[in-house]
Amino acid sequence: MRQNTTGLLLVVSGPAGVGKGTIDTELMKRNPRIKMSVSATTRAPRPGETDGVHYFFKTPEEFEQMIRDDAFLEYMHVFGMNYYGTPKAYVCEQLQAGNHVILEIDVQGARKVKETFPNAVRIFIAPPSMETLKARLIGRGTETPEQIEKRTRTAFTEMRDMPACDYIIVNDDLETAVNQLEAIVRAEQCSVAHNHEIINEFLGGMEQC
Amino acid sequence: MRQNTTGLLLVVSGPAGVGKGTIDTELMKRNPRIKMSVSATTRAPRPGETDGVHYFFKTPEEFEQMIRDDAFLEYMHVFGMNYYGTPKAYVCEQLQAGNHVILEIDVQGARKVKETFPNAVRIFIAPPSMETLKARLIGRGTETPEQIEKRTRTAFTEMRDMPACDYIIVNDDLETAVNQLEAIVRAEQCSVAHNHEIINEFLGGMEQC
Numbered sequence: 311m312r313q314n315t316t317g318l319l320l321v322v323s324g325p326a327g328v329g330k331g332t333i334d335t336e337l338m339k340r341n342p343r344i345k346m347s348v349s350a351t352t353r354a355p356r357p358g359e360t361d362g363v364h365y366f367f368k369t370p371e372e373f374e375q376m377i378r379d380d381a382f383l384e385y386m387h388v389f390g391m392n393y394y395g396t397p398k399a400y401v402c403e404q405l406q407a408g409n410h411v412i413l414e415i416d417v418q419g420a421r422k423v424k425e426t427f428p429n430a431v432r433i434f435i436a437p438p439s440m441e442t443l444k445a446r447l448i449g450r451g452t453e454t455p456e457q458i459e460k461r462t463r464t465a466f467t468e469m470r471d472m473p474a475c476d477y478i479i480v481n482d483d484l485e486t487a488v489n490q491l492e493a494i495v496r497a498e499q500c501s502v503a504h505n506h507e508i509i510n511e512f513l514g515g516m517e518q519c
Numbered sequence: 520m521r522q523n524t525t526g527l528l529l530v531v532s533g534p535a536g537v538g539k540g541t542i543d544t545e546l547m548k549r550n551p552r553i554k555m556s557v558s559a560t561t562r563a564p565r566p567g568e569t570d571g572v573h574y575f576f577k578t579p580e581e582f583e584q585m586i587r588d589d590a591f592l593e594y595m596h597v598f599g600m601n602y603y604g605t606p607k608a609y610v611c612e613q614l615q616a617g618n619h620v621i622l623e624i625d626v627q628g629a630r631k632v633k634e635t636f637p638n639a640v641r642i643f644i645a646p647p648s649m650e651t652l653k654a655r656l657i658g659r660g661t662e663t664p665e666q667i668e669k670r671t672r673t674a675f676t677e678m679r680d681m682p683a684c685d686y687i688i689v690n691d692d693l694e695t696a697v698n699q700l701e702a703i704v705r706a707e708q709c710s711v712a713h714n715h716e717i718i719n720e721f722l723g724g725m726e727q728c
Contacts, residue, residue, distance in 0.1 A: 436721065472718045477709040480717070490709050497706035500686040500699050508689070509681045512645065 317405040324435030325465035417471035438482035533644030534674035626680035647691035
């Protein structure tokens with residue numbers, strides 16, 4: 311009997327600037343079975359962005375039809391301007407093909423996904439300290455105090471979600487953080503929650519012994 | 520802020536002959552922070568066994584005094600003859616020193632430990648198939664049919680405990696199984712359950728921001 315080979319849904323969150331994207335990209339380099347979810351959005355493509363690769367670009371009408379069709383795992387309105395969402399179809403296809411899918415989404419989206427997929431694994435990437443986070447949010451001094459204030463408030467709201475996650479990775483060293491995320495993927499494939507089928511096969515098989 | 524460095528209590532169970540000892544020994548070679556718990560017993564030392572290394576050898580009176588002193592994480596009577604138990608002191612010392620401790624105990628003991636230490640991580644080592652397990656139990660043909668029947672019944676009782684564990688490792692390849700156990704240790708160090716302190720530090724720190 312073999313370990314579960316169906317894919318894992320990995321929901322990665324954490325405040326802006328914490329290094330989520332870099333960690334995820336490094337992990338994908340190591341493990342070709344790990345795929346990044348492609349979001350849908352109503353914002354216009356930027357130079358170099360390809361439909362279906364960076365985003366699925368949609369008109370507001372198309373996006374709203376997808377909402378009515380229950381085609382999203384989660385979606386949101388950013389600043390009341392553009393829609394962003396995670397289409398179910400791509401995620402489900404990848405999971406069924408045995409790939410793991412990373413969703414890099416905000417905590418509100420993460421909570422919605424966990425409601426739909428209780429087996430989703432929630433990973434929070436935290437900064438080494440609040441001071442580092444604040445320094446990163448203040449950034450290169452190009453933002454107005456109001457913008458910094460807004461980013462700080464958002465980041466702090468994200469941080470409050472830590473206890474609702476399954477794992478915390480403190481990103482003070484990229485290599486260590488990637489190793490930790492890789493270990494989480496490997497360990498979760500062994501979790502009882504992801505191996506009910508194998509357990510049932512064993513226990514079913516025992517009836518016949 | 521750094522990831523949690525306190526030790527993990529790893530409770531490894533699985534039917535006799537499944538390879539628990541080999542996997543644990545290999546893991547300890549890779550990670551010097553992982554220690555095997557030393558059991559106490561009332562049985563006589565066998566040639567080559569050292570007190571405090573292989574077992575803590577006790578008289579029945581000493582063992583029973585330890586029971587009265589609540590000095591065991593779990594203990595049992597084997598065939599109504601000898602006592603076997605896991606002394607709390609050694610385990611707690613190792614955990615406080617930041618080492619991880621493996622308890623290789625039966626499912627009844629494992630359940631007791633999980634009651635006392637809800638954060639204990641329960642790992643079940645399963646055979647590749649029920650057929651393999653039966654073949655191993657029948658062994659080299661040196662046992663009576665009654666002994667085989669007894670070992671089979673015990674093994675099957677152990678297997679029924681799989682759903683109560685946190686992780687299942689199917690031992691069809693030693694290297695893979697050790698990698699999986701190593702990943703579980705690394706992942707669990709990042710689990711929210713093992714990082715409440717760091718979370719509280721972050722959330723406490725935010726109040727002052």
